[in-house]
Amino acid sequence: xxxxxxxxKDKESxxxxxxxxxxxxxxxxxxxxxxxKAVVGKSTVDEAVLDDLETLLVHADVGIDTTVKVxxxxxxRVARDKYVSTSDLDRILREEIAxxxxxxxxxxxxxxxxxxxxSPGQPFVIMVVGVNGxxxxxxxxxxxxxxxSAGKKVVLGAADTFRAAAVDQLIIWxxxxxxxxxxxxxxxxxxxxxxxxxxxxxEMGADVVIIDTAxxxxxxxxxxxxxxxxxxxxxxxxxxxxxxVLLVLDGSTGQNAFLQAKEFTKATEVTALxxxxxxxxxxxxxxIGISDQFSIPVRYIGVGEKMTDLQLFDRHTFVNSxxxx
Numbered sequence: 001x002x003x004x005x006x007x008x009k010d011k012e013s014x015x016x017x018x019x020x021x022x023x024x025x026x027x028x029x030x031x032x033x034x035x036x037k038a039v040v041g042k043s044t045v046d047e048a049v050l051d052d053l054e055t056l057l058v059h060a061d062v063g064i065d066t067t068v069k070v071x072x073x074x075x076x077r078v079a080r081d082k083y084v085s086t087s088d089l090d091r092i093l094r095e096e097i098a099x100x101x102x103x104x105x106x107x108x109x110x111x112x113x114x115x116x117x118x119s120p121g122q123p124f125v126i127m128v129v130g131v132n133g134x135x136x137x138x139x140x141x142x143x144x145x146x147x148x149s150a151g152k153k154v155v156l157g158a159a160d161t162f163r164a165a166a167v168d169q170l171i172i173w174x175x176x177x178x179x180x181x182x183x184x185x186x187x188x189x190x191x192x193x194x195x196x197x198x199x200x201x202x203e204m205g206a207d208v209v210i211i212d213t214a215x216x217x218x219x220x221x222x223x224x225x226x227x228x229x230x231x232x233x234x235x236x237x238x239x240x241x242x243x244x245v246l247l248v249l250d251g252s253t254g255q256n257a258f259l260q261a262k263e264f265t266k267a268t269e270v271t272a273l274x275x276x277x278x279x280x281x282x283x284x285x286x287x288i289g290i291s292d293q294f295s296i297p298v299r300y301i302g303v304g305e306k307m308t309d310l311q312l313f314d315r316h317t318f319v320n321s322x323x324x325x
Contacts (some may be wrong), residue, residue, distance in 0.1 A: 015308075016308075016311060017317075017321070019303055019304055019306070019308070019309055019311070020303050020311060020317065020318070020321045021321050021324065022279070022303070022304070023278050023279035023302075023303025023304050023309065024278060024279075024284050024303065024318075024321050024322050025279075026279075026280070026281060026282045026284075027060065027278070027281065027282050027283065027284030027285065027322060028284075028321075028322060028323070028324070029282070030060070030282035031056060031060050031282075031285070031322075032090070034056050034059070035053070035056060035089070035090070038052035038053065038056060039052075039086040039089065042086050043085060043086060044083060044084060044085060044086060045074070045078050045084040045085070045086055045089055045092075049086060049089070050071055050074065050075060050078075053071065053074070053089070053093075054067055054068075054071050057070060057071075057285065060282070060283065060284070060285035061254035061255055061283040061285050061286040061289065062285040062286070062288050062289045063255070063258060063286070063288075063289030063290075063292070063293060065289075065292075065293060066100075066288060066289040066292040066293060067289075069100055069292070070093070070096060070097055070100060073096040073099070073100060074092060074093070074096055077092060077096065090323050091323075093323060094319055094320060094322075094323040097288060097319050097323075098315060098316055098319045098320075100292060101288070101291055101292060101315040101319070102315065122202075122238060123153075123155070123198070123201040123202065123206040123207055123208055123209045123238070124207065124208050124209070124243050124244070125198060125201070125208075125209045125210075125211065125234060125238060125241040125242040125243050125244070126143070126208065126209070126210045126211065126242060126243070126244045126245075126246055127194075127211045127213060127227070127230065127231070127234075127242035127244070127245050127246070128140055128210060128211065128212055128213060128246045128248060129213050129215065129227065129245060129246070129247050129248070129264060129268060129270070130215050130247055130248035130249065130260070130264070131215040131216075131260055132163065132166075132215045132216075133250065134215070134248050134249055134250040134253075134260075134276060134277075135248060135250060135276035135277055135302060136160075136212065136215065136248040137160070137166055137169045137170050137173065137212055138169075138173075138276070138302075139246075139248050139274050139276060139300070139302065139310060140156065140170065140173065140210050140212055141169075141170070141173030141174075141176070141177060141307070142302070142307050142308075142309070142310035143210060143300075143310065144156060144173065144174070144177045144179050144208075144210060145176075145177045145307040145308075146307075146308075146310065147207065147208050148177050148178060148179055152206075152207040152208055153179075153204060153205060153206040153207050153208070154177070154179040154206060154207065154208045154209075154210065155179065155180050155181075155182065155197055155200050155201040155204065155206045155208070155209045155210075156170055156173070156174050156179060156180070156181045156182065156197070156209075156210050156211075156212070157181075157182045157183075157193050157194050157196070157197025157198070157209065157210065157211040157212065158170045158171065158181055158182065158183040158184075158193060158212055159190035159191070159193040159194045159197070159211050159212055159213050159214075159230060160190070160212045160213055160214045160215070161184065161185070161186055161187060161188045161189070161190050161193065161214070162186075162187075162190075162214040162216060163186070163214070164186040166212060166214075167183055167185060167186055170183070170212055171183060177307075180200065180204075182196050182197040182200055184196075190213065190214065190226060190230055191226075191229045191230045191232075191233040192233070193211075194211045194230045194233055194234050195233045195234060195236065195237065197209055197211060198211075198234045198237045198238060198241060199237050202237060202238070211230070211234075211242065213226070213227060213230065214226065223267050223268075224267045224268060227267065227268045228268070244271050244272055245268060245269055245270050245271050245272070246270075246271070246272045246273070246274055246299065246300075247260075247261060247264050247265075247270045247272070247273050247274070247296075248273075248274045248276060249261060249273060249274070249275050249276070249290070250275075250276055250277050251275045251276060251277050251278045251281055251283060251284065251286050251287060251301075251302075252277045252278075252280055252281035252283060253283075254281075254283040254286055255286070257275065257286055257290065258286070258289065258290065258293070261273065261290060261294055261296075265294070265296070270296055271296065272296065272297055272298075272299035272300075273290060273294070273296055273297065273298045273299060273300075274298075274299060274300040274301070274302070274310075275287050275290060275298060275300075275301050275302070275313075276301075276302035276310075277302055278301055278302060278303050279302075279303050279304045279305075279309070284322055285322070287301060287313070287318060288318075288319070288322075291313075291315065297313075298313045299312070299313060300312060300313055301313045301318070
């Protein structure tokens with residue numbers, strides 16, 4: 001079984017589906033309340049309804065570019081079917097968004113690379129990046145819990161040495177999950193921490209090594225240099241590390257998450273995205289926009305506080321839940 005295969009069970013389980021539905025409740029309620037007002041007294045999807053729908057999607061932080069694509073698809077469907085009832089609009093919206101994301105899902109992630117995580121003596125190295133406050137360290141803790149619960153050996157590296165709270169928080173997560181944390185404390189060389197964490201992973205035959213990093217995006221040049229150094233040092237132990245660069249984004253920030261994704265992809269090579277804090281916001285549509293706009297797969301979504309509330313992102317499951325009444 002590949003390293004990430006156990007996530008499939010979570011995705012299909014009733015508990016995970018209920019958690020996803022609950023986590024997206026604010027987004028669903030906000031959107032459908034506004035959609036109902038937009039179509040009141042109208043029986044068919046006409047130009048006025050489409051204009052209102054376009055405004056709603058933008059307000060839901062789907063993003064302008066993705067919204068234009070969605071409206072264009074619905075316009076073509078209305079023209080083709082001749083008559084589209086407003087009572088069917090939520091179903092049509094769900095179908096068209098799902099098809100849009102399928103059409104733009106050329107970058108499905110480094111699946112073959114992920115599967116190499118089961119290679120003996122070669123742990124799968126994940127370097128996690130993101131600005132402070134997005135839930136980066138918590139996401140690492142939840143990932144560690146998932147892997148550890150599946151019987152995988154995990155090592156964490158506290159390489160966000162710029163913030164004392166980040167180091168302490170990761171140590172607490174390690175104790176909670178029951179996995180070792182390599183830490184040199186605050187204001188130490190993050191590359192040295194990463195090196196020791198990867199070395200420890202090799203020595204103990206770990207399956208996964210997860211490296212936390214600092215999120216000082218305001219100084220992009222320094223960030224780029226720091227992340228590049230961390231990569232070079234890890235490659236002294238495992239030549240092709242890191243195998244995944246996971247960017248964590250705060251979904252509750254809406255369009256700011258787009259901006260962070262753009263800036264971080266300029267600063268380093270990002271291979272996967274995690275969108276967190278979707279349970280506390282009405283801006284769940286941001287996941288649709290991010291999934292559509294970036295040639296980087298959304299790998300995980302955070303829909304709650306529990307350790308099991310970090311889910312593998314599935315486009316169809318997400319869209320069905322978001323537009324489920």
